[in-house]
Each structure stands twice: as C-alpha cells, then as structure tokens.
Amino acid sequence: MQTCRPPKVPLQTKMAAPSENTLSDTIRHTVPTASNGDVTANPTTRKLYNELGKEINRYPQGKPYNVAIDTVPVTIERMPYVPSEGDKLVDPGTARATIAADNQHPNGTTKDNWAEKHKSKTVVQQHCLYFDQDGDGIIYPHDTFIACRKWGWGIFLSALATFIINFNLSYPTQSGWLPDPFFRIYISNVHKAKHGSDSMSFDNEGRFSPQKYEDIFAKYDKGQKGGLDWTDLLRFHRGQRMAMDFFGWSAVFFEWLAVYLLLWPDDGLLRKEDIRRVFDGSIFEYKAQEHARKTRGS
Template identity: 65%
Template structure:
C-alpha cells in the first residue's frame, strides 16, 4: 500500500512544494513519518526541512520486489522491477549481451552492422516509423551533427558526421535521466527514480505534465546543451510511442533505453501500411467492377 507521503504530496504546477502553505501543513501533519521514512530502514529518503525531498521520493526496495541490487549498474541489460532480466522478447537480451545497453540503444540504425551510423542510416530508420520526411531530416541533423564528434576516433571532425558505436558512451550528457553511466551501463535505480518521483497517481507511466516536471527536476545549472538534448530526446520518445491515452508506459520507456522497441515500431508501421494499402486496392478493384 502507498504511504501517506506518496498519496498526500500536493501536485504543484511549478514542481516545488515550498511555494504553498498547504505543503507546510502537510509537512507538519506527517513530520514524524517523514523523518523516519521508509519505516524499518536504517536510512531516510525525505526530511521535512527540505520539502522537495518529500515531493520527489526516490525508488526504494520493498518486500516482494523482483529487482535485486537496483543501485548496481547493468552492463548489457536494461533491468527494472517489472523486467529484472531486461528485454526477453525476441531473445533480445541474449542476442545483444556482447554490447553495452547504450550501444544496444542505437543498433537499430546500424543495419549493416559495421559499427558506424551514417546520417542516411538515421534518416532511413526514422522514416521506417512513418515519420514525415521533414521531421526525419530534422532528427538526422540533431542526432548526427551533435553526436558525431565525441565518438570520433580522431581529433579531426568527421565531415560526414558519422557516429561510431564503439565510443557511444562519450555522448553522455547532463540534465537527463542519468539511467546510463559514463561507460554505457544501465542504472536501474535511476530509471526507477524517474517513475517514483514524477509518475503522479501511480499511472504506471508518464504523461505530458509529468514529463514537464521531470525536465525541470532533472536540469543541471548552466547545462544548456543537456537541457536541449533531454527535451528533444523525450519529444522523440513521445512521438514514437504516441500513446492513445497520453501516458508513456514504463516498460515501453525502458525498451527505448535498450533499443528493443525501435524495430518493433518499424515493423508495426510496415504492417499497418501493408493493410492500409491492401484496403485501398480492394476499394479500387470494386470501383472498377462497378
């Protein structure tokens, strides 16, 4: 059962509890529980003197949780409490165990498996999702122009803006979820924190309002590149998943991190296009017969 803290934290538009008198009243009512939360542990995850620690409660292990050692980064699986063994669909985790999770994140675009992602690879991969050509060009520009140089094996910038997968960990930036470490491993604790802190109402995912709060909560001082990169990454995630109810499901987001959902979405669009094309042919055939 959720604690009183988890259910009672007010939903503030600016993401800060300190701005209201209601928050001070809440802290007063729950101060004993707050300073000893979670109960039965040797540590606390919130203190009344710093209200933001009450509003954004991190993930903490509970009885019955399937995820073991959440603070330990996984080198080749994107583990969560619901998927402690990573993505097992289509044998993904086993087939990609020779790659770090951050490398798995981009293998969808490396169709020839040469370890290099050209701008054309990026464009084709985005088009396979059914994205508009102009949107694909924008995505290609943002991705390859900004991410090419850190991965380059040379000090000289690559005029073709290729991305080298072997050095992809060097593309890590600030103000993001911190679910990847500096070597490309996946950090389950940080991933779980995203939903523990920002999933208001325990929906099992994040809506647009949650994403705005998350973007604000994860920002680092003076990190203009990180702010922009995180914004476009989550925008692309939303456009790709495009949930009917507006909620990005937790496991879908997890599969974004290990890249396993990208080909799935491409296949889904291809199948949809195939059925749509077949329906059009049937209509045209009936018109001719008439």
C-alpha cells in the same frame, strides 16, 4: 506548464506550537514553494506525508537511512525508488552492463531473446543498433534518416532528427581530435556522447542503472499511473536540469519529444515498459515493423 502551488498548511502545524527557544528554527524552515519543493504536488507523496507527519524524517522505517527530511521539502516531493521486501529486482543501485532491468523485468528484455542476442553490447550500444542499418558499427546520416522513415516519419521530420542526432553525437564518438566531415557516429564509442540533465539511467560507461530508471517514475509519475504524461515530462525536465547545462537541457527535450512522437500513445501516457524498451532499443524495430504492417494493410 503545471504550476506547483505551496501547501495551504505549513509543515510546522504537524508539530507542537513553537516555543521561544525554537522560534528561530521555525522561521528558518520555510513553507515549501514551487522553487524548493511542494509536498502537495504528488497525491501519493501527499498521502505518505499526511500519514507520517514528522516521521517522514525516518522514512523508510526499519532502514539504516532516510530519503526525505521535512526541512528540505523537495526531498519529500520527489521520493526516490525504495526497494521493498520481495522485489524481483536485486541490487537496483548496481548498473547492468548488458540488460535494461527494472522491478517488473529484472532480466531485461526477454521478448525475441533480445537480451541474450545482444549480450556482447552495452545497453547504450543496444540503444543505437537499430540506427546502424547496415550493421557495420557506424551510423551514417543516411542510416539515421532511413531508420526514422521506417517509423513513418515524414521527410522533414526525419531530416531534422538526422541533423540533430548526427551533428551533435558524431564528434564525441570519434577516436581522435578532428571532427568527422561525414558526421558518422561510432557505436563502439557512443558512451562518450552521454550528457547531463537526463535521468542518469545510463552511466558514463554505457551501463544501465535500474535505480535511476525506477527513480523517474517514483519522482515524476504523478499518482502512480504506470507511465508519464506530458505534465509529468515537464516536471521531469525541470527536476533533472543541471545548472548552466544548456546542451543537456536541449538534448533531453528533443530526446523525450522523439520518444513521444515514436510511441504516440492514444491516451497521452508513455508506459513504463515502452520507455524501458526505448532505453535498450528493443522497441525500435518493433515500431518499424508495426508501421510496415499498417502500410500494407491500408
């Protein structure tokens, strides 16, 4: 795991030398470390901080709010997405019920008319549709297994994925208190399976939040590559963890591991658009068809 190093120069060097009256404040405002934030961790953030200095406390300029303060360096290290003039994405903080929108795709997935075809489903339900192989609104373990096999995953990996998914997500989606002995997942209640320590791109009702999705890349895409590599994912996992949320930590780890195995980028970079299409599920069938084409061509 990449270790964040404390900056060589304390934050206070950008201000005038402390006087006797301000010494206590200076002592209290400690140099950032790996535990409370590192303003040098991301070259984009470091460049912005070097340019603005103390004015970082009033960033973004011209807005009636600020997103960072130098006394809490982690707010500088992990800058949220800040809408710019002329952005295509309108009201990014408002969750969308049926489309996974981002700044590049404000209308969600229009390829193959995906968003229009599935406008009766929330985004989190769309995310699950591929696994419902017979279209009955219920994901049986054998549905999950077949869906994974269609991606070219081996028997062991598909069985492991089936166990993790159905064992953990079945009970929250039940209508009653008793667990389902067949570990079925009901798509109508899949919003109940939301867990903590993730990106929060899905809200508790299954809607998609563009602001939270954009935040992933604003905070963790080191160098603005247009995607996440494995070091970014480790920083994401550490940065999103909630206290004592062991289930959430584990779930996030396995979810993003599965995304990496599914997309398997040659250069190790998970593209922002591919990840967005994972959220609305539109890429799942595409990857199955891609594997089928490769199998026929071999």
